[in-house]
Amino acid sequence: MPPFTIDPFSHYLxxxxxxxxxxxxxxxxxxxxxxxxxxxxxxxxGTGGFVTTLSALPQAPPYLIDPRSPxxxxxxxxxxxxxxxxxxxxxDPGLVQIRDPSPTDFDDxxxxxxxxxxxxxxxxxxxxxxxxxxxxxxxxxxxxxxxxNRQAPEGILPPYFAASGMDDDWWELSKVLxxxxxxxxxxxxxxxxxxxxxxALDELLADVxxxxxxxxxxxxxxxxxxxxxxxxxxxxxxxxxSRDQKTFALYGGFFSVLLRGAGLRGxxxxxxxxxxxxxxxxPASGAPPARFYWRRAHRFVQPDLAQNLYEQEPSIxxxxxxxxxxxxxxxxxxxxxxxxxxxxxxxxxxxxxGVAPEAAAQVLRDxxxxxxxxxxxxxxxxxxxSRARTQIAHLPRWADAxx
Ligand SMILES: [Zn+2]
Numbered sequence: 001m002p003p004f005t006i007d008p009f010s011h012y013l014x015x016x017x018x019x020x021x022x023x024x025x026x027x028x029x030x031x032x033x034x035x036x037x038x039x040x041x042x043x044x045x046g047t048g049g050f051v052t053t054l055s056a057l058p059q060a061p062p063y064l065i066d067p068r069s070p071x072x073x074x075x076x077x078x079x080x081x082x083x084x085x086x087x088x089x090x091x092d093p094g095l096v097q098i099r100d101p102s103p104t105d106f107d108d109x110x111x112x113x114x115x116x117x118x119x120x121x122x123x124x125x126x127x128x129x130x131x132x133x134x135x136x137x138x139x140x141x142x143x144x145x146x147x148x149n150r151q152a153p154e155g156i157l158p159p160y161f162a163a164s165g166m167d168d169d170w171w172e173l174s175k176v177l178x179x180x181x182x183x184x185x186x187x188x189x190x191x192x193x194x195x196x197x198x199x200a201l202d203e204l205l206a207d208v209x210x211x212x213x214x215x216x217x218x219x220x221x222x223x224x225x226x227x228x229x230x231x232x233x234x235x236x237x238x239x240x241x242s243r244d245q246k247t248f249a250l251y252g253g254f255f256s257v258l259l260r261g262a263g264l265r266g267x268x269x270x271x272x273x274x275x276x277x278x279x280x281x282x283p284a285s286g287a288p289p290a291r292f293y294w295r296r297a298h299r300f301v302q303p304d305l306a307q308n309l310y311e312q313e314p315s316i317x318x319x320x321x322x323x324x325x326x327x328x329x330x331x332x333x334x335x336x337x338x339x340x341x342x343x344x345x346x347x348x349x350x351x352x353x354g355v356a357p358e359a360a361a362q363v364l365r366d367x368x369x370x371x372x373x374x375x376x377x378x379x380x381x382x383x384x385x386s387r388a389r390t391q392i393a394h395l396p397r398w399a400d401a402x403x
């Protein structure tokens with residue numbers, strides 16, 4: 001299946017309605033889509049219409065629907081409409097409650113209802129959008145779509161919970177949910193192992209005998225993580241590889257691409273942001289502001305900082321992509337910023353997907369030295385220079401975590 005078998009590294013994008021333009025126009029720059037269950041449930045027509053219409057194209061990206069079930073491991077006093085829609089879809093409106101639930105709230109009967117509804121939703125997904133909706137999206141694609149070419153999800157991601165280790169009762173529930181889902185599914189099921197931190201990942205992966213596993217280390221922000229957390233993550237992936245387990249990261253940035261050397265087969269990220277995710281839903285007000293992907297530093301930064309650097313020395317923020325076309329970071333419109341970011345990641349995968357860890361670490365150290373020297377020479381306000389240095393500080397940490 002593509003998330004585990006594409007060479008050198010599979011590149012999946014999280015779906016959001018605002019990204020439809022990027023997803024349509026950059027079909028050559030990614031391999032698949034991950035549709036959040038919340039959005040799939042809440043915007044059934046729009047999301048289903050877009051995703052399944054896209055799936056009917058000859059060069060269609062396959063897709064998976066993430067059940068986003070760790071959402072229901074916590075009280076949701078400020079539940080959104082999409083949370084309620086997902087709970088309803090899972091046949092269990094009581095999943096949305098004010099207080100934090102306990103694992104003992106989930107007996108086998110309840111888990112069975114959730115698994116059954118989830119399999120059903122995945123099974124009928126292509127039939128949900130109305131003909132009118134499908135026509136609308138086919139017109140936007142400017143290609144004739146044969147309805148019978150619409151593809152089902154390439155597999156089912158069974159509902160799961162975030163776990164702190166093998167002894168965590170939530171882990172036991174996740175395993176039951178997987179078995180219940182797999183028993184009903186007509187298509188392959190891929191287990192999501194969601195570890196509450198990188199230290200828990202290894203024992204969770206070692207506790208299952210699947211040879212293809214989707215991994216998620218909650219809250220692992222590659223650009224902020226300590227060397228030890230990143231190294232622990234790499235070691236867990238390498239250990240899985242040595243057991244013949246193929247792994248795909250539900251979230252990942254450039255560091256995840258470098259884990260190809262440890263055997264990681266691919267990773268996903270939101271368009272323009274979301275290279276990591278915390279299992280616990282945090283109150284957020286709207287979408288994050290659009291960021292500029294700084295290719296040489298392999299991370300997103302504020303467009304104004306990138307513009308400052310670009311105006312002093314364009315080579316610092318140079319990307320070589322067709323979407324920027326020589327314009328500075330703040331001259332890019334929203335969709336250009338998004339396309340630029342997806343294009344850059346694709347190029348990074350082509351460039352680094354087959355590079356051995358030691359060689360990749362050296363490239364990172366060399367790039368850090370070059371950027372550090374350039375930033376030191378530019379005529380920048382001290383506060384701007386300091387911000388720029390902060391935004392490259394992860395490069396030597398990544399190098400250390402690889403070595
Ligand atoms: Zn660009």
